[in-house]
Amino acid sequence: MENELFMNAGVSHASEMTSLSSSTSPAMLNWASMETHQVEQSITRDVPRDCFYFEKSTEQSIFGSAPSSHVSSSPTPLNSNFSGGGGAGENYVIRELVGNLGYVGDIYGAPPASIGNSSGSCYATPMMSSPPLDAFSGDSRFAERAARFSCLGNRSFNGRGAETVPINGELTRVSSTSALKPPPAANRPVNLPGKEKLNPRSVLIPQLPHLLIYQRKLKRRKIRIRREVETQKKMERKRNHLIHTKILSMSGLDEAKPPIVTVSPNESVRREKISERMKLLQDLVPGCNKVTGKALMLDEIINYVQSLQRQVEFLSMKLSSVNTRLDFNMDALMSKDIFPSSNNQQVLRLESSSDILLADHHCHTLQLNPNDSSNNIMNPMETSESRSFNSQLPTLAHFTDSISQFSTFPGDDLHSIIHMGFAQNHISESNQVHSTSFQGPSNQVPSHMKAEL
Amino acid sequence: MASANKPINTDVPEKDVFALHFLQSLSNLRRQNTFNSPEKTNDRVKKIKKVAYVSMARAAGGTNRLWSRALLRRAAKENNKVVRFPRRKKRVTCLRRRRSNRRDPVEEEEAERLRNLVPGGGGMEISKLMEETAHYIKCLSMQVKVMQCLVDGLAPK
Numbered sequence: 001m002e003n004e005l006f007m008n009a010g011v012s013h014a015s016e017m018t019s020l021s022s023s024t025s026p027a028m029l030n031w032a033s034m035e036t037h038q039v040e041q042s043i044t045r046d047v048p049r050d051c052f053y054f055e056k057s058t059e060q061s062i063f064g065s066a067p068s069s070h071v072s073s074s075p076t077p078l079n080s081n082f083s084g085g086g087g088a089g090e091n092y093v094i095r096e097l098v099g100n101l102g103y104v105g106d107i108y109g110a111p112p113a114s115i116g117n118s119s120g121s122c123y124a125t126p127m128m129s130s131p132p133l134d135a136f137s138g139d140s141r142f143a144e145r146a147a148r149f150s151c152l153g154n155r156s157f158n159g160r161g162a163e164t165v166p167i168n169g170e171l172t173r174v175s176s177t178s179a180l181k182p183p184p185a186a187n188r189p190v191n192l193p194g195k196e197k198l199n200p201r202s203v204l205i206p207q208l209p210h211l212l213i214y215q216r217k218l219k220r221r222k223i224r225i226r227r228e229v230e231t232q233k234k235m236e237r238k239r240n241h242l243i244h245t246k247i248l249s250m251s252g253l254d255e256a257k258p259p260i261v262t263v264s265p266n267e268s269v270r271r272e273k274i275s276e277r278m279k280l281l282q283d284l285v286p287g288c289n290k291v292t293g294k295a296l297m298l299d300e301i302i303n304y305v306q307s308l309q310r311q312v313e314f315l316s317m318k319l320s321s322v323n324t325r326l327d328f329n330m331d332a333l334m335s336k337d338i339f340p341s342s343n344n345q346q347v348l349r350l351e352s353s354s355d356i357l358l359a360d361h362h363c364h365t366l367q368l369n370p371n372d373s374s375n376n377i378m379n380p381m382e383t384s385e386s387r388s389f390n391s392q393l394p395t396l397a398h399f400t401d402s403i404s405q406f407s408t409f410p411g412d413d414l415h416s417i418i419h420m421g422f423a424q425n426h427i428s429e430s431n432q433v434h435s436t437s438f439q440g441p442s443n444q445v446p447s448h449m450k451a452e453l
Numbered sequence: 454m455a456s457a458n459k460p461i462n463t464d465v466p467e468k469d470v471f472a473l474h475f476l477q478s479l480s481n482l483r484r485q486n487t488f489n490s491p492e493k494t495n496d497r498v499k500k501i502k503k504v505a506y507v508s509m510a511r512a513a514g515g516t517n518r519l520w521s522r523a524l525l526r527r528a529a530k531e532n533n534k535v536v537r538f539p540r541r542k543k544r545v546t547c548l549r550r551r552r553s554n555r556r557d558p559v560e561e562e563e564a565e566r567l568r569n570l571v572p573g574g575g576g577m578e579i580s581k582l583m584e585e586t587a588h589y590i591k592c593l594s595m596q597v598k599v600m601q602c603l604v605d606g607l608a609p610k
Contacts, residue, residue, distance in 0.1 A: 270580065277583035284590050298563035301586060305570045308593040315600040316501040319479075322607045 231311045238303045239287070471592075471599045474508035503528060505596060513592040520585050521592075523573025 278297055282288045285304045291297055482504055507528045510521035564579050571582065571589050 273580045274583065277580055277587065280587050281583055281590070284587055295559045295563055298560070298567065301590075302563065302566050302570060305567070305586065305590060305593070308590065308597060309570070311597045312505055312593065312600065313498075313502055315597065315604055316505055317498045318604045319600065319607075320497040320501050322604060 470512045474512040478504040478508045509596045520573045
């Protein structure tokens with residue numbers, strides 16, 4: 001059904017086609033710069049092949065009139081958002097557009113898994129604002145697409161009118177009404193947290209043809225996120241996006257938000273509380289000083305929490321890769337690096353000790369104490385530690401002598417191992433456990449530790 | 454409602470405590486025989502992440518914080534263990550009222566997202582939620598620092 005419609009539309013604009021296809025707008029150039037094979041792959045994945053050539057002509061006509069004029073008005077966001085690959089002919093570009101066309105329609109119907117709900121809902125929002133489209137039962141998808149193109153065009157002209165897509169009269173009228181309404185901005189920032197670089201407002205016009213690029217970007221980003229990603233860059237991206245979405249939300253919300261009248265006296269107290277906590281959060285989240293307003297603040301906070309969580313995930317990935325290669329010699333080096341401040345010497349000791357344990361493959365015997373499941377490792381330390389806990393300095397001196405004998409460790413490490421700053425309360429271990437723990441790393445240690453303890 | 458509120462306590466323990474718990478659980482993990490197989494990287498990553506969060510929860514608040522409680526409960530449920538937290542005497546406040554005009558839709562939307570992010574945020578009101586978020590952010594950043602140091606230390610020179 002859609003194909004037929006496209007065909008009909010395409011026939012009327014066949015003449016336009018050729019003229020427009022020859023025009024090289026910066027957008028087209030950008031599209032052309034994409035990697036072709038990937039484009040083709042994505043197209044084949046997403047859209048059935050038979051639609052391609054039918055829609056090709058209409059695509060060109062639709063886009064010819066609409067984007068060519070206004071694409072030039074916004075070349076910079078296009079340029080900034082596309083990472084070019086190898087050169088490609090325009091034909092590939094058009095096929096992409098076609099693929100996008102089919103894809104976008106699918107998005108309106110049901111967001112496909114590959115692009116995810118985020119982009120689907122984002123793109124769906126402009127369509128939500130056009131109720132007359134629902135009337136097109138059979139042609140809903142086509143209507144949506146067509147209206148969308150005109151919407152895109154209209155928005156670029158700041159609602160100049162439905163001059164862009166003369167597919168048929170009804171559609172243009174529909175599209176003009178939809179275009180004149182500002183996009184419901186409230187939905188927009190929610191759906192693309194940290195993942196999209198194309199901010200909706202500035203890239204609104206060529207959104208559709210570059211959907212494919214965007215899809216690919218999304219997929220790539222998802223993969224990248226699963227692998228190791230620089231979290232700092234992520235935060236930067238998020239901030240940029242956030243700023244854009246905030247502009248959106250601010251502009252969109254001002255008209256829609258009704259004034260809130262507080263009636264009860266508790267209200268003021270609550271608001272005070274909330275604002276107080278907001279201030280607290282503002283101090284915590286870096287870079288929040290400029291942002292004012294609850295909604296924006298909350299946005300910022302949410303993004304920060306998300307970024308922190310991603311950082312944890314990323315670091316855990318790194319840790320897992322490092323963990324397998326834990327070498328004993330590294331631990332000695334590590335203990336010095338870790339917490340440089342003197343206050344954290346305890347952690348230093350902790351780090352070195354547990355890493356020694358970690359590295360020690362012979363150390364399985366450590367777990368022989370069934371009493372304490374979670375504190376197994378630390379307990380051997382803690383037995384000595386608890387004894388020496390109260391008076392660290394004399395014991396420090398006491399142990400230093402013994403430690404100096406051990407060549408494998410630098411002096412800091414061992415006595416730092418011994419002097420754990422924060423002992424758990426379990427002192428149920430015997431010295432044997434303690435001694436066996438050091439059998440691997442150094443042969444000299446256990447005997448000596450035994451003697452000491 | 455009394456206007457005098459006691460200051461919000463969002464103290465977070467030192468890095469050492471975090472490091473202690475984390476390394477404890479890490480070494481526990483490591484001792485599992487299947488842990489170091491190179492094939493199951495994803496599993497390992499997930500385990501480490503879970504361990505990180507759990508140790509953070511244990512270190513940071515124990516059971517004093519709602520989010521840590523929720524985290525620990527969630528983790529325990531995964532292991533089919535039942536975690537019992539000591540019943541805390543709830544402060545009698547009139548914050549139970551949900552239906553009021555204080556919930557403007559925009560704020561609520563954001564609050565909803567925050568609730569999804571912060572563990573245990575499902576039933577909380579905005580003010581309480583923000584308090585929890587503040588503490589959670591502090592603990593998360595601490596955890597990140599600890600892990601970063603670990604990774605830097607353990608990375609091959």
